[in-house]
Amino acid sequence: MPVITAPHAFNEGQLYVDLRPIFGRSLFLKCEGFNFAGSIKLKAAVEMVEAAEQDGLLSKDSVLIESSSGNLGVALSMIAASKGYRFLCVTDSRCNLSTRLLMEALGSEVHVIADLDANGGFLGARIDYVRALCASDQRYVWLSQYTNPGNWGAHYRRTAPEIARQFPRLDVLFVGAGTTGTLMGCARYFREWHRPVRIVAVDTVGSVAFGGAPGRRMIPGLGMSMRPPLLDESFVDEVIRVEEADTIRACHRLARRGFLFGGSTGTVVSGAMSWLAEHDERDLTAVAIAPDLGERYLDTIYQSTWLEDLYGDQVLDPKAKTAPEGLTTATRDAEPVPRTPDGRRKP
Ligand SMILES: Cc1ncc(COP(=O)(O)O)c(C=O)c1O
Numbered sequence: 001m002p003v004i005t006a007p008h009a010f011n012e013g014q015l016y017v018d019l020r021p022i023f024g025r026s027l028f029l030k031c032e033g034f035n036f037a038g039s040i041k042l043k044a045a046v047e048m049v050e051a052a053e054q055d056g057l058l059s060k061d062s063v064l065i066e067s068s069s070g071n072l073g074v075a076l077s078m079i080a081a082s083k084g085y086r087f088l089c090v091t092d093s094r095c096n097l098s099t100r101l102l103m104e105a106l107g108s109e110v111h112v113i114a115d116l117d118a119n120g121g122f123l124g125a126r127i128d129y130v131r132a133l134c135a136s137d138q139r140y141v142w143l144s145q146y147t148n149p150g151n152w153g154a155h156y157r158r159t160a161p162e163i164a165r166q167f168p169r170l171d172v173l174f175v176g177a178g179t180t181g182t183l184m185g186c187a188r189y190f191r192e193w194h195r196p197v198r199i200v201a202v203d204t205v206g207s208v209a210f211g212g213a214p215g216r217r218m219i220p221g222l223g224m225s226m227r228p229p230l231l232d233e234s235f236v237d238e239v240i241r242v243e244e245a246d247t248i249r250a251c252h253r254l255a256r257r258g259f260l261f262g263g264s265t266g267t268v269v270s271g272a273m274s275w276l277a278e279h280d281e282r283d284l285t286a287v288a289i290a291p292d293l294g295e296r297y298l299d300t301i302y303q304s305t306w307l308e309d310l311y312g313d314q315v316l317d318p319k320a321k322t323a324p325e326g327l328t329t330a331t332r333d334a335e336p337v338p339r340t341p342d343g344r345r346k347p
Contacts, residue, residue, distance in 0.1 A: 033293035045075035077106035092122035121225020155185025187235035221264035260294030
């Protein structure tokens, strides 16, 4: 019986859903939403705050500040409340209402940026805003998830070993990419592992994280409007991009079977199923990471008027299916990278 005194002391790391009954193809979905912050971002938040404490950056007057599309903001709100720090989250108008209310309920201040930056996203504008506040008052401590090594370190030390323990014969791992903290932590860990694991990054169409043209993105979590500073593509074997309409179809297909997941899970599942459909030559052991659950998306992905306004009234029509298995129109960037038996890239 786990008994805790701090909210971040509990984090379920061993729950997987096998998607075979729903999608007809085995994919083990690692559920990262079962903690008091409700998402995978709890791990990065704990790691970054504890590193700042160890480095002597935080005092009782400190105000933590961070740019977040939501989930990191909730995790930091929770940790700040538990440890007695103040926290200011700089987010944007794509942040779900319930996520913003959650942060405020936990005692945080939330500033919402509404102006798009030059890449058609909000990230540049959010970061400029954080920088200006930090310059104005030295009590602000910016953890900077986009550059902080604790962001990927959390997944190197926790997420990837959790997967490795349960799947000693893992063949392929699908990881959604935002800041790329999860992706880089897992990719670095499995590069050093005893057998090769194919690392497939899943991004959203319209994100410029791995290059490509910027475009409209309405679902928070995955995708970036700049190249992620943490990203080192030499650790990534393939990149697939998923249309938001396919994300939505995957989310609703899961929900119809009782699994209410967040948007980025729909993206990763859609991309992974499409990839697996193309690579079904042998029984692959495949794992994908589900970063959060669906309650925060009730007024967006799971609300019919929001869907119809943005994606048209056919978005959930089964006839809108476009790709193998009718799951995704994901585009693939790269051929699998040839590996030596110890997992390194072949020269
Ligand atoms: C729901 C959700 N999915 C995916 C991600 C991306 O994770 P990462 O920043 O580690 O790339 C995030 C990050 O905020 C998220 O909130």
